[in-house]
Amino acid sequence: MAAVERLRIGLVGAGPWARRVHAPAIAAHPGTTLAGVWSRRRSSAEDLGPRAGGRVYDRVADLLDDVDAVAFAVPPRVQADLVPVAAAAGRHVILEKPLADSLGGARAVADAVAAASVCSTTMLTLRFDPVIRGWLAGLPDGPAGPDTIGSARWLSGALLGGPYAGSGWRAEHGALLDVGPHVIDLLDAALGPVTGVDWAHRTDPDTWRFGLVHAGGARSTTTVSLRLPVDPSEVEVAVFGGAGRHVVTSKPADARACYGVLLDEFCDAVAGGRTSSPCDADRALHVQEIIEQVRSAGR
Structure with a gap:
């Protein structure tokens, strides 16, 4: 052969x-x-x-x-x-x-x-992790309705020390552009396509909180930061309500x-x-369009 x-x-x-x-x-x-x-x-x-x-x-x-x-x-x-x-x-x-x-x-x-x-x-990265894929597979099919809420947090001290502390683009754009794509993509996959941003708020030095609206009526909230003194990072994505209780509490180990x-x-x-x-690139663009809406709402 x-x-x-x-x-x-x-x-x-x-x-x-x-x-x-x-x-x-x-x-x-x-x-x-x-x-x-x-x-x-x-x-x-x-x-x-x-x-x-x-x-x-x-x-x-x-x-x-x-x-x-x-x-x-x-x-x-x-x-x-x-x-x-x-x-x-x-x-x-x-x-x-x-x-x-x-x-x-x-x-x-x-x-x-x-x-x-x-x-x-x-x-x-999250989308290629077997644990996360199993979590997504356990959710009901189709967009979640208004009886379901989602939440996500990714809290890290990456800009306070370590190999990425000197990253110029991360220092300039912060958590929203670095880890924001991971959690937005996962909430979008779990609850249904994001159709709008309810609200957004940024506090110094680098903490973003925002709320998203999903196609079936579900809503979600997210908090991300790269400048919190936590080690290891705190990562959690959860879905509660009519879709049941589904929580994943760690990022991929490898x-x-x-x-x-x-x-x-x-x-x-x-x-x-x-x-x-x-x-693919279209998916990444969809996520970045949401990020831009969050950034605009938080100004």
Whole structure:
């Protein structure tokens, strides 16, 4: 039997998240090869690339010539600039949340992916965790009604210390753009599509509270922060009422394992020519549209 050819993936970015999750997961997956790494700082790429088995590139264009797909692990503004280039070159894309640092940038990313008819997926980590998938599968089908409420919290001290404390884009945009996509996406999946924002409030240094309206009449509330002195992070998503009582109280223990599930499904989508998936660029855009509504309501 002939060996199945591995998907050649180029990694754009070499920061802490790329080193901890993207690179080792791509290198270890049986269906993928880490073909190369590009970073704005070549020294970071040189530190990562050879260890993970990938070549270091000076130009994104040269990396694109040698790969089938690109995984992005860069700040949102950089991702928004580079994804359209990769998609126009016919390369499938593994995206990070948020798609961009602005709604206009996010729309440009999603439009570029759609125009190129390439496969896309987004690293919404919770959605690739077996525990979370089991939790979602236990919920009733269809949008929840007005007799059901949801709640979510993601409270972290990530900007107070640790590997992400020096992240410029996280410091600028805070929890709403970093962990907000995770909880908004999960509430949307659990209760039905978000159709509006009831209210939103931000308090210093970085705590957002907001209420969402869902298609079937359910409502949900969320609190997120990256500047609370808690360790480990406090993560909980819950649904109560007519849909029953469904609570999940932890984030995935191993983001690398979640990325492995993402790669399983991404490789299958590429092999099957399927450009639509539950966490594709359109889904990430939907989540970012909600985030922009929250941000506007909280001003």
